[in-house]
Amino acid sequence: MGIPTFTSGDPLLDSFYILFNGISQVPLIASPVTGILILAGVLLASRKAGLMMVAAGLIGAGIGIILGADIGLVTFGLFGYNSILTGMAFWSGPFVKANRVTLSISIFGAVITAVVWMTFAHLMGDMFSPDLQGGIANSVAIPGFTSSFIFTTWAMMYASKRYGYDVWPEIPKSAKEDNIPGSDNPLQIKPENFKWTAKEFIIATFKGVSQVTFVENWKTGVFWVVGLTLAFELAPLISGVQDRPWFTNAFTSQWNEYSPLYLAGLMAFIGSAIGAALSILMKLPTQETRIGLHGFNQVLVMIALTSFIPFTWQSFLMAVLATVACSVVVMPALQRFFGQWGLPALTGPFVFTAWVWLIAIYGFSNIPAGIGWSRPG
Numbered sequence: 443m444g445i446p447t448f449t450s451g452d453p454l455l456d457s458f459y460i461l462f463n464g465i466s467q468v469p470l471i472a473s474p475v476t477g478i479l480i481l482a483g484v485l486l487a488s489r490k491a492g493l494m495m496v497a498a499g500l501i502g503a504g505i506g507i508i509l510g511a512d513i514g515l516v517t518f519g520l521f522g523y524n525s526i527l528t529g530m531a532f533w534s535g536p537f538v539k540a541n542r543v544t545l546s547i548s549i550f551g552a553v554i555t556a557v558v559w560m561t562f563a564h565l566m567g568d569m570f571s572p573d574l575q576g577g578i579a580n581s582v583a584i585p586g587f588t589s590s591f592i593f594t595t596w597a598m599m600y601a602s603k604r605y606g607y608d609v610w611p612e613i614p615k616s617a618k619e620d621n622i623p624g625s626d627n628p629l630q631i632k633p634e635n636f637k638w639t640a641k642e643f644i645i646a647t648f649k650g651v652s653q654v655t656f657v658e659n660w661k662t663g664v665f666w667v668v669g670l671t672l673a674f675e676l677a678p679l680i681s682g683v684q685d686r687p688w689f690t691n692a693f694t695s696q697w698n699e700y701s702p703l704y705l706a707g708l709m710a711f712i713g714s715a716i717g718a719a720l721s722i723l724m725k726l727p728t729q730e731t732r733i734g735l736h737g738f739n740q741v742l743v744m745i746a747l748t749s750f751i752p753f754t755w756q757s758f759l760m761a762v763l764a765t766v767a768c769s770v771v772v773m774p775a776l777q778r779f780f781g782q783w784g785l786p787a788l789t790g791p792f793v794f795t796a797w798v799w800l801i802a803i804y805g806f807s808n809i810p811a812g813i814g815w816s817r818p819g
Contacts, residue, residue: 445695446472446677447684448517455678456517464499464522466673466692468654469666470587470745471706472518473673473692480655483665487657491534495655498522498529498552505556524559525552527591527655527789528598535656537599537786543607547598555594562586584800585750588742588789599785610784627726642732643718650714650737654789658733663714670745671707675699693745696812697752705753706745713737713744713765720769739773740765742792747799752810760799760809768795 448459462477469476485492502525506516515521533540533548567583602609636642648663673692679685686699694701714737721736722728730736747761773791780787803809 446675446686446690446699447514447680448472448519448677449514450517450678450680452678456513459517459678460503460519460522461496461499463517463519464503464526465495465519466669467519467523468526469670469706469710469742470749471670471673471692472675472695473669474676476669476673476692476706477519479665479669479672483652483659483662483669484655484657486665487652487659487662488534490540491530491655491657494529494534494548495526498548499526501525501529501549501552502556502559505553506560509557511560520563521556521559524588524591524594525555527588528552528555528595530655531591531595531788532598536658538602538609539611541608543605543609547602547609551594551598555590558590558594559586562589584797585746587746587793587796589793592788592790592793595788596780596785596790600783603784636728638722643715646718646732646734647711647714647737649732649734650717651710651734651741653734653738654741663734667707667711669707670710671704673704673706693749694753696750697810701753703753706749709744709748709761710741712762713740713742716740716744716762716765717769717773720766724770724774726774736769736773739768739787739789739792739795742789743768743795746792746796750800751803751812754810756808757810760803760806764795764799768792 448456448463450456450459459474462474462481463472464477465480466473466477468480481492481495484495499522503516503521506521507513511521528551529548532538532551533545538544563586566586566589645660648660648667649658650663651666652659652662654666670693674688675686675690675692675695676688677684677686677690690699691701691704693706694703714734717737717740718731721731726736743765744761747764748758751757768791772795773787776787776790776794780790803811
């Protein structure tokens with residue numbers, strides 16, 4: 443049946459898909475049901491964050507339309523999700539102050555991220571395509587994922603440190619932290635009366651899911667997991683173009699729309715749990731783990747590597763290995779690298795990990811490739 447078309451020709455219905463598919467594409471899923479539940483969860487935690495999510499998504503889509511992008515890409519949500527992340531990273535995120543200056547930067551960032559998204563979509567799609575004339579079934583392409591968000595936001599954050607405006611919060615002067623001998627990691631000081639229990643671990647895991655959009659709220663994480671589980675595409679019925687039942691699954695749309703494996707929510711939870719468990723094992727700062735900072739990249743890795751390629755026990759194992767590598771190597775390395783300039787790693791660990799693993803699939807015959815991804819066929 444192929445990838446769904448969300449362009450109905452009805453302006454009101456198309457606007458519905460543009461907004462909620464744009465939100466649902468943040469975790470790499472095209473489902474208005476998922477988008478609605480994610481937005482509800484974000485609004486539960488912060489009306490400011492929810493407002494920016496809606497505004498940035500519509501701004502990114504609007505730029506795509508104004509500049510003449512394929513309307514099918516816009517209604518699919520592909521011009522929304524990176525702009526959403528850029529907008530939320532500034533004004534409603536935890537990194538900079540929320541004021542008129544950062545609001546302006548967020549809006550401008552949402553605009554230019556839409557342009558950069560097209561750059562990476564074209565670059566990654568063509569760079570790895572041996573036969574550009576052969577169509578999607580005969581070519582190899584790698585998704586850009588959230589690359590336009592991270593590169594745009596890194597550049598904007600670094601540039602804003604040069605501005606003469608009140609953007610970055612002051613770092614309080616304090617005595618030099620004592621580090622663990624032979625490590626850059628400060629000595630672990632746990633909050634009084636705190637110890638890891640099953641309940642605390644589950645809360646941290648749900649917060650890891652919610653941190654994909656810079657929100658620290660375990661209830662928001664629950665909305666995410668439920669929304670990703672109910673990832674119905676709800677694509678419009680278009681005479682002569684497509685006839686899709688309402689229960690087609692956005693999680694399996696790359697390989698089998700009728701598959702009963704509605705596992706995106708479970709994959710998100712597993713990814714965050716792996717990240718939280720490994721951060722505890724590696725003795726990373728306890729507070730970072732408790733607020734979910736070692737889960738959100740892992741959420742995206744697990745979803746990407748179990749939805750863009752068919753789900754088998756081998757591909758699941760590969761996704762778990764990639765998530766472990768992201769937790770143990772890629773994320774700590776990028777945190778340390780960008781920390782030199784006072785910048786966050788954002789979703790860079792996810793993007794670089796997923797790219798490496800998808801490219802590697804080309805030579806692994808036991809890993810089935812998705813439609814046009816990683817290997818022809």
